[in-house]
Amino acid sequence: MRSSDLPQVRLLPLFKSMSDASFEELMQVAYLQTFPAQLDLIHEGEPADFLYVVIEGCVELYARSNGREATMAMVHPFGTFILAAVLTDAVYLMSARTSARSKVLLLPSQGVREAFQNDDAFARSVVTELSFCYRAVVKEYKSLKLRTSVEQLANRLLRYNRESDSKSCTFELPYDKKTLASLLGMTPENLSRAFNTLKPYGVEVNGSQIHLSDLKSLEILAKPNPLIDERSK
Amino acid sequence: MRSSDLPQVRLLPLFKSMSDASFEELMQVAYLQTFPAQLDLIHEGEPADFLYVVIEGCVELYARSNGREATMAMVHPFGTFILAAVLTDAVYLMSARTSARSKVLLLPSQGVREAFQNDDAFARSVVTELSFCYRAVVKEYKSLKLRTSVEQLANRLLRYNRESDSKSCTFELPYDKKTLASLLGMTPENLSRAFNTLKPYGVEVNGSQIHLSDLKSLEILAKPNPLIDERSK
DNA sequence: GGCGACCATTGACCTGAGTCAATTCTACCT
């Protein structure tokens, strides 16, 4: 790992309050690598050798079973993945591939567990991050169980709009539609139809450009729920 | 809390390696209560005032949104719930009600967070428990996304059979069928039909008694996956 | 013992979503 990258990493929430000693020790065995898009990083079932931190780009977590594949989550800077497996020295439950060209920090599990033991501040950051990931999955699970496809898409669009700081109600979809469909638990065909269903509610689609011309009516349909849709809650 | 209950609690994985001092401090503000069945304990959206540990009985975690309700998980002795909300001082994401008459330990959030800060052994147990809960939800989420209703039911039956130590392939359903249906993400009517679909695979139902007379063939249908169905992985 | 409430089951029907196939669109490559 190049020392010029260190300051950037040092400031991440996960490492910010760590002692200098633990940080240096951990970074001595860490790798910071840039991967092209669509590269498989890990496979479910493998022992958790590394903790991953996304520094740039975007990583897709997915899983396979019964002959099917589904996108489980997308990880953006500066999220981690597979923290629970690393801490309990278990196997990965999900596979991961880069969705775009991405810069990723790899921390050997053993080192993470040692730092966790030795550095209380780090331990606290880890618990915060773990709780955050946990709650994020619970929200996804709730969304899938309690909403129809159209409601899921509507809420997703409202969320992307909220998170794009533009006031114009226009934004880019962060992933291609195939990935978005899998993330929402549907087929690309059905996503396409869901967009059509939302047309009367002011959802205008042009490639990956979305414009929401009638927020009020879209919200009535979507019934957004902070306990599902707000990242921070 | 009665002091006669203390030894039992002291031996739980979560508290076993805690220092005597921290344990006593935490227990001084704890409640151990027995609740009748079908009693609401907490509601999603409320601030996380307590961490809950199920000592006896069974607690159902459920959520509501968009006019629907779904069972998210069942908690058995000696599982905890709402740990992530307590640690991050957030609101509950799920509601909880007793499914049977249950003995539950209530630990004030503030006390848990203090013990977490002051007692490293406890902090480690907490992280283990949190990771375990996290991975359990990921498995549920995978199951829901990757399996049909019938596959879900088949795997659930195989699991209950595995966990009942009887060699006879006969066991009791742990909850009533309504709850099981909601847990598996379907209606009671459809659960009933799913049982019928499984009849040719040796699934014999008599009220809440289940007998599996052809494990081989059921497994071929279910395609069990350790990364979804094994609690310990 | 009989009543009532609730759960479970079954059937008929409907709807949402997946599948398959054909077509269009887009981006990229030469």
Added chain:
DNA sequence: AGGTAGAATTGACTCAGGTCAATGGTCGCC
């Protein structure tokens, strides 16, 4: 500019699962 591969869309069809309604079963309670 033309060609190609992959993505997105559309239509027709199928199927899984939900809804509604009727019936049967079980349990607790008076």
